[in-house]
Amino acid sequence: MPVTKVLTDGIGEVDLRDLAVYRARGGYRQWERAVRELQPADVLAAAETSGLRGRGGAGFPTGRKWSFLPTDKHVRYLVCNCDEAEPGTFKDHMLLEEAPHLVLEGILLGAYGIACHHAFIYIRGEFKRGYEIFVRALEEARQAGLVGSNVFGSGFDIEVTAHRGAGAYICGEETGLLNSLEGKRGEPRLKPPFPAIEGLYGAPTVVNNVETLAYLVPILEKGANWFASVGTERSKGYKIVSVSGHVQKPGNYEIALGTTVREIIEIAGGLRPGRRLMAVQPGGGSSACIFEEHLDLPYDYESMAKAGSMLGSGAFVVFDDTTDFVAAAYNMVRFFAHESCGQCTPCREGGHWIETVLARLVRGEGIEGDDAMMLRVAGTITGLNLCALGDSIEPFLKSVLVRFPDAFKARIPSAAPASAVAS
């Protein structure tokens, strides 16, 4: 299956940051149609029928997420999650900088779909340029009467606030994000209550990823059935995959879900000449690796889960035979240890200790039993935390440790045969 252009259409060809250019290509027409002709329930129905699932990582059906909002409370919020920091993911970064009006139109449609009058976009602190681009687009849209009170004379009021973070991966977790948006430390909250019941300022809140909301625009334009006709049984539509690592043409590629893992690698130019594929991390830093035997699996939510991994945010990192998997495991675990907010003991302590053990393995100073001990500790951490960060320490580490045990054993002087130590 080839690369498709839905959200990525026009990126790199025309300046979609220019409101006039965006509108000339049909931009904001769905927004106008929604507030003039559709009811919020119609937008919700389109989201449900399309089969659109969250593109930020969890893959939760978008329509169902919205339907959890209590019907008796009228103050509610939409928060667009643009705190993109999952290692290997760079799609929202591109959308924000290259197509800010598409991002905004998605937010507006989402806000209308849940009938809320104040939406927020939480932008990662490092995306200073992206934030400035979005704020300029928002101001332009406001002046054009696309945002504000009584848009298109429909009587619908909508305010959008851009909020910039300040450096913390954990703020991508939806309740951590809400705390940060409330001006607090970005520590995740105990769930339930889920944000749909008690979110921002205690009011019902929907948190959706940038890409998820942006897909509402083509879904309304071309119809929910158009979107649902693409993909696999339970993974509908398109997805932007961020391919990086050992491929010749790393980049963002928009594909139909169900394109095989092998095809995605080929789309990204394949491996460098003479190199052999060792592993693919198919869903961001939190996902386990898949291997050669999984190359012909369709890239969708179910198949990745069945292979013991996940589709996650669509970060697709390819590793060839030059990879030092001990160093890679150290890198990944250090990331989670560094980004732990520190609330939960298993995550705060466990991540730090596995990092310490991996550091000595990287130096070739491992102690016999380190590999088994790491698996035991990582397994202990999983499932005992308020949020998914702690649970993310185990998958990558375990997958490479089980697959390449000799690479780890070679770093333990007493256990390794002399030849392995010498190399």
Added chain:
Amino acid sequence: MSEREAKFPALLAELRPHCERLIAQYERKRSALLPIVHLFQEREGYVSHEAMRAVAAMLDLTPAEVESTVSFYTLFFRRPIGKYLIQVCRGLSCSINGAPEVMARCRERLGVGHLGTTADGLFSYEEVECLAACDRATCAQVNLEFVYDLTPAAVDAMLDDLRAGTATVRPLVQTDPPGAIWSIRQDEQVATGTKALGSRGVTNPNNAGGVGDAAGLIMLDRIVNKTVSFHEATRERAVRDSRAVRDVVEEEEAQAHAGH
């Protein structure tokens, strides 16, 4: 009183209307904390104590609440930093595509390590987590402007440009001379009495402020795998903690065997 401190009241008066506009964007005042702190940091180069106290007053918070929040975020600097902040990505995609060489060249050229500032106060250097530009590895940010496809040679050219003032990146405001390290180190806090001694010897504390003592891992293991016993005397635990975790576990296993 430093020059910056002397100028602070005027800065506060100047920024107040802007802060009030930011506060008005939200249903609750406190939501404006991050945007307002960003604003002060842009003007002072770092988040000064005066700024934190002023923000607290504006948002009806205590200075401690503001400092606690500010300290959570890695892009808020509570100490002065250099005019050019170089942040090289150490994410996995960059790491397998040349980041180690790029970082080594930065360290060598700057003569400082992670979280260090050069003696002339011009550069601060940090190795940061994935910057979401993995297709252009190795990537970095200079004063939050992206730099892509870095190589050691590109690092040389970039640093030369910055030093010569021919780069397009604007320098950060510098109102106070930076120290050699801008992160607030725990041993320093312990020495000045602002923090309890809890994590001595931990070289890489996490965001939590680095608890990370050996007791943590043992406790972790017990919570899940064994009956938790909280009756052990502190003195005994202190003795155990000074040894390797492995030793403790082995000892316990040996004792368990002996007992049966």
